[in-house]
Amino acid sequence: MSNDFNAIEITPELIAEHGITEEEREVLMNIMGRMPTYTELGIFSVMWSEHCSYKSSRFWLKTLPTEGPQVICGPGENAGVVDIGDGQAAIFKMESHNHPSYIEPYQGAATGVGGIMRDVFTMGARPIANLNALRFGSPDHPKTRHLVSGVVAGIGGYGNCMGVPTVGGETTFHPSYNGNILVNAMTIGLANADKIFYSKASGIGNPVVYVGSKTGRDGIHGATMASAEFDDNSDEKRPTVQVGDPFAEKLLLEACLELMAGDSIISIQDMGAAGLTSSSVEMADKGEVGIELWLDKVPMREEGMTPYELMLSESQERMLMVLKPGREEEARKIFEKWELDFAVIGTVTDTRHLVLKWDGEVVGDIPVPPLVDASPMYERPWEPTPKAVEIDAASVAAPSSLTGALKQMIGSPNMASKRWIWEQYDHLVMGETIQSPGGDAAVVRIPGKTKGIATSSDCNPVYVKADPIEGGKQAVAECWRNITATGAKPLAITNNMNFGNPERPNIMGQFVGAIKGMSEACIALDFPVVSGNVSLYNETKGEGILPTPVIGGIGVIADVAKSMNMALKNADEELVLIGETKGHMGSTLYLREIEGREEGTPPVVDLAVERRNGDFIRDLIDAGLVSACHDLSDGGLACAVTDMAMAGKLGATLSLTDSGLGNHVALFAEDQGRYLLSTANADKILEKAAASGVPATIVGKTGGDALTLGDGDAISLAELVDAHEGWLPNYMAQEA
Amino acid sequence: MKSAVILFPGTNRENDAIAALEQASGSKPQLVWHGETELPKVDLIMIPGGFSYGDYLRSGAMAGKSPVMRAVADQAKAGVSIIGVCNGFQILTETHLLPGALMRNAHLKFICKRAALKIENAETRFTSKYDAGQVVKYPVAHHDGNYFADSETLDRLEGEGRVALRYCDDDGVVAPETNLNGSQRNIAGILNEKGNVLGMMPHPENAIDPLHGGIDGRGLFSSMVEALS
Numbered sequence: 001m002s003n004d005f006n007a008i009e010i011t012p013e014l015i016a017e018h019g020i021t022e023e024e025r026e027v028l029m030n031i032m033g034r035m036p037t038y039t040e041l042g043i044f045s046v047m048w049s050e051h052c053s054y055k056s057s058r059f060w061l062k063t064l065p066t067e068g069p070q071v072i073c074g075p076g077e078n079a080g081v082v083d084i085g086d087g088q089a090a091i092f093k094m095e096s097h098n099h100p101s102y103i104e105p106y107q108g109a110a111t112g113v114g115g116i117m118r119d120v121f122t123m124g125a126r127p128i129a130n131l132n133a134l135r136f137g138s139p140d141h142p143k144t145r146h147l148v149s150g151v152v153a154g155i156g157g158y159g160n161c162m163g164v165p166t167v168g169g170e171t172t173f174h175p176s177y178n179g180n181i182l183v184n185a186m187t188i189g190l191a192n193a194d195k196i197f198y199s200k201a202s203g204i205g206n207p208v209v210y211v212g213s214k215t216g217r218d219g220i221h222g223a224t225m226a227s228a229e230f231d232d233n234s235d236e237k238r239p240t241v242q243v244g245d246p247f248a249e250k251l252l253l254e255a256c257l258e259l260m261a262g263d264s265i266i267s268i269q270d271m272g273a274a275g276l277t278s279s280s281v282e283m284a285d286k287g288e289v290g291i292e293l294w295l296d297k298v299p300m301r302e303e304g305m306t307p308y309e310l311m312l313s314e315s316q317e318r319m320l321m322v323l324k325p326g327r328e329e330e331a332r333k334i335f336e337k338w339e340l341d342f343a344v345i346g347t348v349t350d351t352r353h354l355v356l357k358w359d360g361e362v363v364g365d366i367p368v369p370p371l372v373d374a375s376p377m378y379e380r381p382w383e384p385t386p387k388a389v390e391i392d393a394a395s396v397a398a399p400s401s402l403t404g405a406l407k408q409m410i411g412s413p414n415m416a417s418k419r420w421i422w423e424q425y426d427h428l429v430m431g432e433t434i435q436s437p438g439g440d441a442a443v444v445r446i447p448g449k450t451k452g453i454a455t456s457s458d459c460n461p462v463y464v465k466a467d468p469i470e471g472g473k474q475a476v477a478e479c480w481r482n483i484t485a486t487g488a489k490p491l492a493i494t495n496n497m498n499f500g501n502p503e504r505p506n507i508m509g510q511f512v513g514a515i516k517g518m519s520e521a522c523i524a525l526d527f528p529v530v531s532g533n534v535s536l537y538n539e540t541k542g543e544g545i546l547p548t549p550v551i552g553g554i555g556v557i558a559d560v561a562k563s564m565n566m567a568l569k570n571a572d573e574e575l576v577l578i579g580e581t582k583g584h585m586g587s588t589l590y591l592r593e594i595e596g597r598e599e600g601t602p603p604v605v606d607l608a609v610e611r612r613n614g615d616f617i618r619d620l621i622d623a624g625l626v627s628a629c630h631d632l633s634d635g636g637l638a639c640a641v642t643d644m645a646m647a648g649k650l651g652a653t654l655s656l657t658d659s660g661l662g663n664h665v666a667l668f669a670e671d672q673g674r675y676l677l678s679t680a681n682a683d684k685i686l687e688k689a690a691a692s693g694v695p696a697t698i699v700g701k702t703g704g705d706a707l708t709l710g711d712g713d714a715i716s717l718a719e720l721v722d723a724h725e726g727w728l729p730n731y732m733a734q735e736a
Numbered sequence: 737m738k739s740a741v742i743l744f745p746g747t748n749r750e751n752d753a754i755a756a757l758e759q760a761s762g763s764k765p766q767l768v769w770h771g772e773t774e775l776p777k778v779d780l781i782m783i784p785g786g787f788s789y790g791d792y793l794r795s796g797a798m799a800g801k802s803p804v805m806r807a808v809a810d811q812a813k814a815g816v817s818i819i820g821v822c823n824g825f826q827i828l829t830e831t832h833l834l835p836g837a838l839m840r841n842a843h844l845k846f847i848c849k850r851a852a853l854k855i856e857n858a859e860t861r862f863t864s865k866y867d868a869g870q871v872v873k874y875p876v877a878h879h880d881g882n883y884f885a886d887s888e889t890l891d892r893l894e895g896e897g898r899v900a901l902r903y904c905d906d907d908g909v910v911a912p913e914t915n916l917n918g919s920q921r922n923i924a925g926i927l928n929e930k931g932n933v934l935g936m937m938p939h940p941e942n943a944i945d946p947l948h949g950g951i952d953g954r955g956l957f958s959s960m961v962e963a964l965s
Binding site: 153157161163245246250339424426427428429431433434447 | 849
């Protein structure tokens with residue numbers, strides 16, 4: 001009876017329908033030496049999908065710097081592992097769930113959060129912070145409101161139930177995401193550095209154990225869907241979106257950590273994309289062993305499921321483990337206590353084959369090494385992105401009112417407060433959130449310690465589009481700067497590469513450029529990549545998204561009580577600008593919002609200067625010389641001081657001296673490597689800066705309830721807050 | 737003060753509760769799993785926040801039927817002090833240890849923010865360290881915190897001094913604009929008839945460290961320690 005499962009005739013058309021090219025079909029036939037069965041075809045299809053094989057990106061990903069004394073485990077495992085001292089490790093990764101979130105925003109986003117948390121706790125870490133980087137289409141697009149609402153509710157619904165605080169992230173809008181939003185979720189977990197769990201299977205004859213929720217038919221071919229462009233029929237793919245059950249995941253988390261406290265686990269791997277297939281193949285491949293699975297033993301949610309469906313299902317909240325022999329009952333007890341399924345579904349073998357059986361009969365048999373090693377890797381043709389026009393600052397007209405322009409900018413969709421979003425996330429559960437969302441970087445304390453982790457996610461896709469190399473560099477530098485602005489020492493990053501169709505040389509060129517820029521910045525800033533994810537084919541009807549390589553970084557601060565934020569705290573303090581303002585106006589927020597021009601070269605990051613200025617800032621914070629600190633990014637000096645004033649509910653005056661740039665350029669230019677400080681110790685800071693060769697200038701004073709730009713151009717804080725806080729809630733309250 | 741913390745599958749603020757109880761009393765609370773039918777002898781039972789059993793039915797409805805809650809109800813009748821925070825409050829209404837119900841927030845969204853609260857009754861074992869009318873700030877983090885009871889019950893609660901806390905503004909003004917979830921009469925926390933059971937949506941356990949941005953929550957725990965030691 002079992003072979004009925006494979007009664008379906010395998011034709012070239014069916015193979016093509018599985019996303020396998022003619023060339024790949026040849027390789028497949030050579031590996032198998034025969035026509036694959038239907039089940040085997042499904043396995044090749046998902047393993048060789050872009051999502052699982054990284055076939056377009058692998059060649060370039062290998063060039064990223066991934067090492068450093070702080071790195072315990074770089075890319076290749078479920079998540080990256082970094083040493084944070086005291087025998088502890090931070091385990092973290094960011095992952096996209098773009099395609100499912102566009103099709104079904106609540107479940108797509110929720111399962112994205114669930115998936116990334118599993119990647120972290122499968123390595124033995126308790127998740128202690130979540131972040132998310134979201135990109136939506138134009139606010140005017142008819143679907144945007146619905147997508148924002150669903151994605152935010154989905155992220156909150158899952159993370160809140162798990163009891164993991166969502167402490168940071170970013171949300172922006174751009175028409176290029178109209179048909180293809182980005183939902184990138186990041187989780188940071190905490191583990192003991194000597195108790196990290198990996199996926200490598202070992203021990204011939206050891207039991208292979210399935211735990212968690214039952215397997216259903218949801219998400220079949222999710223990985224393949226995530227590897228194709230969208231078209232008009234994408235909505236029909238809704239059944240391939242998985243459904244999340246955060247309660248089951250919470251139980252799975254607690255049960256796994258309880259079992260991990262003992263020593264019965266040899267290896268463990270979560271079932272994410274391509275479910276049972278990728279987890280079992282990964283474990284066998286890493287351990288250079290074979291795995292035999294008894295599919296009829298898999299806990300099933302519905303009757304009549306086939307081996308094909310079981311191997312390809314992306315049902316959530318499941319894990320695969322190899323246990324030490326004879327430890328099954330001890331493990332079973334823990335999972336039964338947590339009311340989760342537990343089943344021995346196979347064994348480790350020495351064949352290096354993945355053998356699938358149903359009631360003892362073989363229904364699939366694939367040699368693992370070629371399935372993994374011969375998976376396609378393309379060095380896709382690429383062309384460098386043409387150089388953008390240089391914008392001469394002198395050609396950018398001054399606005400009729402500086403404060404008017406400022407108000408318009410800080411109330412624009414991308415700059416407006418995202419409080420409406422992060423108040424829907426429990427950002428306080430666990431009681432260790434020291435710097436909440438809305439600042440440069442969030443800070444969470446390590447339980448029982450004074451130290452903490454600072455974390456931020458960053459990318460300016462407009463910069464990346466204009467110049468992928470500089471934009472890639474800038475994304476890394478910006479993240480490093482945000483972490484630095486809290487006083488923390490940046491440690492490592494995860495990257496989430498969201499791009500269009502890699503088969504088009506200009507898109508591939510964006511990818512290659514971003515990788516090159518990121519590499520340069522990671523090396524210069526000692527900020528290696530320890531994990532990451534690639535999401536390609538983010539296109540609808542041939543229109544690609546802005547290239548969006550999101551960087552999620554973490555840093556460590558020895559004493560969270562010393563961590564800094566941007567809120568102005570004391571009147572009559574000096575505002576000191578660190579770094580040099582040359583007047584870069586290309587690709588700036590000012591150009592987009594005030595002049596309606598999205599063009600020009602992005603600002604260049606001088607990495608040596610970046611590092612020098614950042615190290616200087618960290619020393620000042622550590623020495624207790626500043627009372628507020630904020631990095632300068634979109635909207636330059638004027639938007640930075642506004643953020644600080646609004647956060648502290650305290651006004652400020654910027655004295656505009658003739659810098660030869662024009663006031664609007666001095667205020668809104670986006671030169672890199674700059675910070676704004678509030679301090680009662682300006683003299684000391686200027687002295688130290690001079691000694692270190694760091695540009696530092698007093699640019700204003702704190703006090704009052706208005707923001708004053710130069711002589712008398714003032715705007716009340718209340719008016720700025722209304723513009724800044726008002727946009728998103730007002731937008732969401734409108735009828736679609 | 738000896739205390740116990742009840743754990744359900746899906747409870748997620750237990751460590752926050754344990755930290756607050758330990759800070760105030762100097763000793764760690766005992767942890768009690770939902771399947772237990774007997775409780776240790778303690779002065780205070782705390783039911784912390786979370787999503788018991790996923791809250792897939794009504795929030796707190798499944799937990800309200802759990803074995804351990806029958807034991808908690810017995811203890812409540814015997815006069816032991818019981819505090820339920822957030823999901824704990826929802827569970828206490830589901831077991832009818834407290835009147836009324838907690839519905840979905842009026843704006844239908846989860847809300848997490850620091851909230852200003854007016855101490856309405858400072859003569860209880862939970863609030864004696866505060867002054868009546870004092871404004872305190874605790875965070876809220878809930879989806880279903882919209883307190884509802886019929887007007888007869890509400891009148892009775894008010895008449896008997898059983899409204900413990902209300903949502904207000906920084907100056908203590910209780911108004912529709914300061915009602916963050918649609919609760920009847922801005923109610924954030926209530927007491928039972930005997931005054932030994934308190935249910936509240938806000939989280940005093942997340943306001944016990946200067947680095948939380950405030951320590952207003954400590955007063956609640958130190959009140960209990962003073963009354964129950």
